[in-house]
Amino acid sequence: MTSTTEARPAAAPVVACSGLTKDFGSGRGVFDVELVVARGETFGFIGPNGAGKTTTIRLLMDFTRPDRGHATIFGLDTHADSAEIKRRVGYLPGELVQWPRVTAGYVIGLLAGLRGGVDEGYIHALAERLRLDLGRRYEDLSHGNKQKVGLIQAFMHRPELLILDEPTLGLDPLIQRVFHEMLHEAVAGGATVLLSSHVLSEVESVCDRIGLIRDGRVWKVGSLNELRAKRIHRVEAIVTEPLDAMRLREIPGVGDPRCDGRLLTCSVQGSIGPLLQALSAAGVVELDSRELSLEEVFLHEYETAAQPAPGH
Ligand SMILES: Nc1ncnc2c1ncn2[C@@H]1O[C@H](COP(=O)(O)OP(=O)(O)OP(=O)(O)O)[C@@H](O)[C@H]1O
Missing domain, CATH: 3.40.50.300 (P-loop containing nucleotide triphosphate hydrolases)
Structure with missing residues (x-):
């Protein structure tokens, strides 16, 4: 924190x-x-x-x-x-x-x-x-x-x-x-x-x-x-290969990744490049990304602060 x-x-x-x-x-x-x-x-x-x-x-x-x-x-x-x-x-x-x-x-x-x-x-x-x-x-x-x-x-x-x-x-x-x-x-x-x-x-x-x-x-x-400059995006993607949420969490900027079958949702703070690389390796077929409202940024921050850091 x-x-x-x-x-x-x-x-x-x-x-x-x-x-x-x-x-x-x-x-x-x-x-x-x-x-x-x-x-x-x-x-x-x-x-x-x-x-x-x-x-x-x-x-x-x-x-x-x-x-x-x-x-x-x-x-x-x-x-x-x-x-x-x-x-x-x-x-x-x-x-x-x-x-x-x-x-x-x-x-x-x-x-x-x-x-x-x-x-x-x-x-x-x-x-x-x-x-x-x-x-x-x-x-x-x-x-x-x-x-x-x-x-x-x-x-x-x-x-x-x-x-x-x-x-x-x-x-x-x-x-x-x-x-x-x-x-x-x-x-x-x-x-x-x-x-x-x-x-x-x-x-x-x-x-x-x-x-x-x-x-x-x-x-x-x-x-x-x-606080707005944080520019957090919420990403939704459909992939052909299954993804491991724990490994996605290790990608810089990625937060709260959830994999439900072929559907992936996560947040990204900063560059989306490293996530895109992982997604293209998993055969991404659809991608939707939108910037979070301030309200959502705070909720995201609260949730992220409550989560243990990766590897802990
Ligand atoms: N007199 C008190 N004795 C014991 N615990 C207290 C006392 N006053 C506040 N607390 C506790 O301290 C914490 C902070 O309470 P506080 O009332 O400052 O929060 P708040 O942010 O103003 O919340 P709310 O929006 O609900 O008013 C809470 O866990 C509350 O239960």
Whole structure:
């Protein structure tokens, strides 16, 4: 399993983690997380359920303490300078907070008060854009509408940094689009964004760079262009002679080969030449090759990372 940190941004980091580790035992938690988010960047943290996204974010917000490692936000220590950091950050937690017997407007007003007051006109403008009725009781709201309350309190003070844990969870497509506009406006105004998601299409449309997390480890960081540049092809071929999948695996660039009678399927990263040589020796009669979508590239990467190396 490799972890790359190519194309690190040149600007001073807003978020920096070094060796950040929270070990819950039995292999659960996050381990040796290295992460840099530059000023003005929109960084997407993506991984499957239980990968460690929320734990990393909670470590950054100082809601849980690391067993090892260190993190800074705005160059400040996430623990020692937690109050100052929270003042300057807009945070959307991954789990909705419960607020019994009060309205959505009351909740937001209370949180605005804790911040020492926030432009009320802006709160109302955000609520209108997100189509949230501030007069409704919070506990009666749907999950998506509670999520809007979370988004408003994260954006309302125009923070320098937005840390958003699964921000579009429960939002309908129309409101997701509004949220994306809000993000773009915040970034245009100089904000930095760190968001987590397991929806690749979302990070693809809003993020400059992404970090892939799996089993508690960040195992790839790069711009979308870099990740797309992998140019992985899915190849399907029909051959006359039977092929040995294990031997195909030894061909440079070939991954996940499967032989089903005369049908071969595999992925190829880089040049297809060495595979073509093997196929022509097996009497290839049909060949189909297409480039994988980004979604498929990630699935491929996850699967490849989970497989033992050839000969092991
Ligand atoms: N307080 C805790 N005690 C024990 N284990 C925990 C605790 N919090 C998280 N974990 C475990 O740590 C791992 C990472 O969980 P985390 O919630 O960070 O993942 P995630 O990527 O945010 O997942 P999801 O997309 O499902 O929210 C999981 O195996 C989870 O069960």
